[in-house]
Amino acid sequence: MRELLKTENVSMVFGGLKAVSDFNIKLGAGELVGLIGPNGAGKTTAFNMLTGVYQPTTGAITFDGENIVGKKPYQVTKAGIARTFQNIRLFSELTVLENVKIAFQSRVKYGLLEAVFRVGRYFKEENAIEAEARRLLSIFHLEGLADETAKNLPYGAQRRLEIARALATKPKLLLLDEPAAGMNPQETQELMEMIRWIRKEFGLTILLIEHDMALVMGICERIYVLEYGEIIAEGTPKEIRENPEVIRAYLGGEG
Amino acid sequence: MNLLRKNDLKMLVFSVALFAVLQVLISERILSSFWQLNLVIIGINIILAASLNLINGYTGQFSLGHAGFMAVGAYVGVVLTTNFGVPFPVALVAGGIAAGFLGFLIGLPTLRLRGDYLAIATLGMGEIIRIVIMNIQYVGGAAGFKGIPHHTTFAWVFFLMLFTLFFIKNFVNSAHGRACLAIRENEIAAESMGVNTTRYKVMAFTIGAAFAGIAGGLFAHSFYLITPASFTFMQTFNYLIMVVMGGLGSITGSIAGAFVVTFISAALASWPEFRMIIYAVALILLMFYRPQGLFGYMELTNMGFLRKIFKKGGDANA
Amino acid sequence: MELLQQVVQQLINGISLGSIYALIALGYTMIYGIIKLINFAHGDIYMVGAYIGFFAITQGGFSVVPALLISLVTTGLLGMLVERIAYRPLRKAPRISVLITAIGVSFFIEYTSMYFVSPTPRTFPQMFGDVAVSIGGIVINGQQMLILGITAVLMVLLTYIVQKTKTGKAMRAASFDTETAELMGINSDRIISITFGIGSALAAVAGVLVGIYYNSIDPLMGIMPGLKAFVAAVLGGIGILPGAVVGGLILGVVEALVSGFVSSTFRDAAAFAILILVLLVRPAGLFGKNTKEKV
Structure with a gap:
């Protein structure tokens, strides 16, 4: 091993x-x-x-x-290395989908100007992130809650979301x-x-x-x-x- | 080319129509010069409120130094146009860059601080900037800088305001903006999700400062004279009131806040005490009953009937 | 020798000014220690104290000590009222909401005062102006002696209250850990209220003393000293009473030296520079301990 x-x-x-x-x-x-x-x-x-x-x-x-x-x-x-927290630390005012999307941070390649003017790699990468994030949500039975604000999730779903979010960092x-x-x-x-x-x-x-x-x-x-x-x-x-x-x-x- | 998505296009059409109407009202002199000036002020205030909102509302870093960055933009701008005959747009951009650069230098060390400590440190930084300007004789010291050419027109203000809003909206709806939101929501979780928190805090702070600088340039070129006294932290509190009233983390809110505050200020110009008492009571009541401000984290394009017009695009935006 | 004399003279001026900062800073630090709030309105409380003292002397015909007592009691009650109305309902709210409320309260006090007493500065009656001690060319005037004397008395009194009385012990317990203090049967609402009362009373005394020292008061006079007193509190280590005193004195001396030897326009900049330096180099202040956020 x-x-x-x-x-x-x-x-x-x-x-x-x-x-x-x-x-x-x-x-x-x-x-x-x-x-x-x-x-x-x-x-x-x-x-x-x-x-x-x-x-x-x-x-x-x-x-x-x-x-x-x-x-x-x-x-x-x-x-x-990814982690979850003992006292759940979600981005509570953001949606479930956004919570997962943030975890793609270290793999985003498009720069500030590409983001602001919506050119270059922006759409390609954003679409990929969106698709991958939704796939993760569906694995954790959260796809129906994608647009829900994270703080409104029941406790168990919050725990699952934290794991989904951790996995999104690959x-x-x-x-x-x-x-x-x-x-x-x-x-x-x-x-x-x-x-x-x-x-x-x-x-x-x-x-x-x-x-x-x-x-x-x-x-x-x-x-x-x-x-x-x-x-x-x-x-x-x-x-x-x-x-x-x-x-x-x-x-x-x-x- | 996806440069302008459908929603942006609709917004642009709407904005240009609005601009045309207002411009006609101005050139036909239907609006009195008092309200013309106020339209210009509203536009400038929207830039300041939205840029402060990027720092305080979206990134959750409570800054009170905005007036200082505005001052830098204003003074760099007027020196370039008045003493060196530099074209107005170039001076505006230079002012924005100078303010942004200073924001970067100040942000790097201070953004390690949290909450109220950051608030008071940025307030102090803003005051230091002002006091330093006050001691530079080249720009008139405490007496102020005189003989500024009147370059700021409604058109300049309107389209720069539009650009600011476009910039901030798209920034917030990108991965970079999401990183800022994550910092606001939970800094430790953000960091553990791969967000370089220092980088994004400084980025938001720099962008906010740069737009404050541009607004400062626009502000300065609306008057014959500017003095360091126009850029005290009381001025920052004005923009803070706009942002808090409208909603921390809402562009619609910043626009609404700038409108309301500028109108109240104009309407109560002869009773300054009442104006401030109204702000004070409004701030306290908001914190009691609606701490998220009028619009909370919502945007107008997200609500009810307007949602049908601005159909949700491919991303989490609008 | 001339230079040395000037330096000593500025030191005396600085310590007088610093005593004022120390009195305001004590309230700041006590309030921050217990509810973690930068009470932006604290400087305005000090302004109200100055006005009450002013009216007690000019309208009421009282002499200095009774005027100080009247101002101390009334302003203390005002501080408790402010806490009761504006801050208590937000006990569980995010700290930034409370901070914004404090900014609102500050505006409210400033501009309602301005409405009632008009924005024009008032001239404090001349007092102790002719009393002065001169030692080798260095002058300590009567007002400075008054400031130093009263400040010293109040410090002793405050130390006694905080160290020896039951209320003082409860205050220390609550500022150490409010929740545990409550479990121990301490009524934290009452303690917070008393803290605001004492802090505001100290600020009121500072207000009256400044009126006597500078002869002039106005409704916005509290803004800058309020901010500087906060700087003093941070410099000494927020929540620590001796820290606030030392911080206030250092700040006063630095300001006196800067205005005496550099330029009075840089006086305010010096205070803020100190603040930023302290926050970056030693955020816990001179007397504080560094703590880590729990994850």
């Missing part, structure tokens, strides 16, 4: 407080991996470092053979931050199937943060467990379930 992402001794310190330390993970191309841990363990901080929102205090992050430490979030996106690696948060068991079940399906369909590698154990154990091939900013265990769902360290830190706590 080709290695897609590797982090080496990545740490993040906020004003003397170590949020994440010695964060070492490896993702092979095509893997579906979970990142779990109690609240405040540093999972989202890890995502923020992987996507350039935070610059790690120390350590190296190699993505697809390239060091991405120091890159800005939009450059990381261009390099091929990522190699997709980071999902608690995709099942706030979903009922039925919706979670559908989400699991969808995650499996998009991995196959888009040839993705997926790393997901999740609290819903059924979901994580159900679809992840490998799991990292984070506690107090440090990885305390790594393994298959079965190994993790039986790891005494994990049971003490995490599963035990939740019963």
Whole structure:
């Protein structure tokens, strides 16, 4: 398996407080991996470092053979990492279609003057973006809502839109931050199937943060467990379930 | 060639017809010179409001430095026409470029700031520009610049206004404009969708400043004298009122706002206190009951019966 | 020696002016600290304070201290009224909406005042003009002594209120984290109201003192000092009380030096240049801590 992402001794310190330390993970191309841990363990901080929102205090992050430490979030996106957010961050006053169209940003080639005077590549590219965006919407059963304002969407549809939007950036690696948060068991079940399906369909590698154990154990091939900013265990769902360290830190706590 | 799409063409026909009517009213002297001047002012104010809206409304970067960029355009313009005999259109463009360039230089560092901090920093920048102009004796200092040729005609104002609106509308409806909207909606999400937020903030700021510069040139050449006192931040607040009243993020709103504010100003010219009290109350009530302004994020071409006339084109626009 | 004397003289002028800025900046910083609003109308509150003091002295025949007290109380109540009517309904609104409202409130106070007291500047009666201390050619006049003395008293009083009283502790808690403070049983509406009251009262005193110092007041006199006091608050670190005082004093001194040795027209530019510099180099201000936005 080709290695897609590797982090080496990545740490993040906020004003003397170590949020994440010695964060070492490896993702092979095509893997579906979970990142779990109690609240405040540093999972989202890890995502923020992987996507350039935070610059790690120390350590190296190699993505697809390239060091991405120091890159800005939009450059990381261009390099091929897309994400969703724990607290959904849609462009809420814009339409569903516009939300997806924005994700094509790094591939737009026409310039300012071409846009203003509607010449050159403008129409060709805009039509392509429109078609591709609508295709993505239909995959996520959002085509009927294309002209709806994003904030008016029901919760589940907002989560799907966030994933659709992330996929529109054409990522190699997709980071999902608690995709099942706030979903009922039925919706979670559908989400699991969808995650499996998009991995196959888009040839993705997926790393997901999740609290819903059924979901994580159900679809992840490998799991990292984070506690107090440090990885305390790594393994298959079965190994993790039986790891005494994990049971003490995490599963035990939740019963 | 798709240079003019159907909707643009309809708009153009409508605008030219409007221009013809107004021009006849002016040349036949049916409109008094007071209202003629006000037509010119309305046009200039539309340019200023729409360009400020691009920054504040579409990109969500609350700038209060517009009068400063207007001043740069005005002074560069009048120096070129009066002292160097440069043709009027060239002077206007030069003023716009100078203001845009300054906007770029100022925007690059300051647009890192957010919300109210950006507001106060741009206000300060605008004032610094004005104070610097006040201390340049070559342009008359605080006493102002005298002997400006009266070049600004209604036709110049009208067609430059049309160009401004066309420019901003098409910009907003392109991928570049969408990037700006995304920044307004959620900067962190925009960045993670591949939007280089610094680049687009600075781009919107520069374009807005450049159009403010052009408007400044038009403004200056409507008068014999301009002074730095015409470009205080109180002037910026005027344009801000237009934009907020009409709706942050609506070109139709900026047009309507410029109309309403200019009319109120003209009608209450003899009672300046009341004028300002009305603005103040209007601003407060708007924030209470309709913070999105009269038109919100809507355009006229998007509403009801007009939708049938301006059928939706191939993109998300109009 | 001549130069040194001039510098010291400008320093004294600067500290007097800076004390005024500090008094206004305290209100700014307290209000920003608690509801994250640049209260654009704060400078206008200061103007109203100056007018109330003016009328108390000229029409009411009061002497300085009672006039200050009348102005302090009335203006404090006005500040609370403004908060109640204009800002409280927008507690959950986007910050920019509140900022725009504050601009509206500012216009409203300026121009309704202009309607009632006319736009022509009023001349404050001469006071303490003949009292002056001269040390080695450096003059501190009576007005400056008054400003420094009253400012010092108010600072001590404010420190006592904020550090020792129950209300003061609640204010600090609310400005640290409003939501948690509410969970702890603090009535945040009441605390915000008191904050506006105290902030406005301080501004009122500054207004009266400026009237006595410069002899002239007008309905738009609050705009510039208001903005500059904000600069002072940012310079010291917004939300931090000693920061506002230090920021105000620095600003006053810089302005006095610029007008004394460069040109008085650049005075305002200096203040804004400081603001921009601080925002770009050290946005948290001299006394502030840098914080990161949570994602």
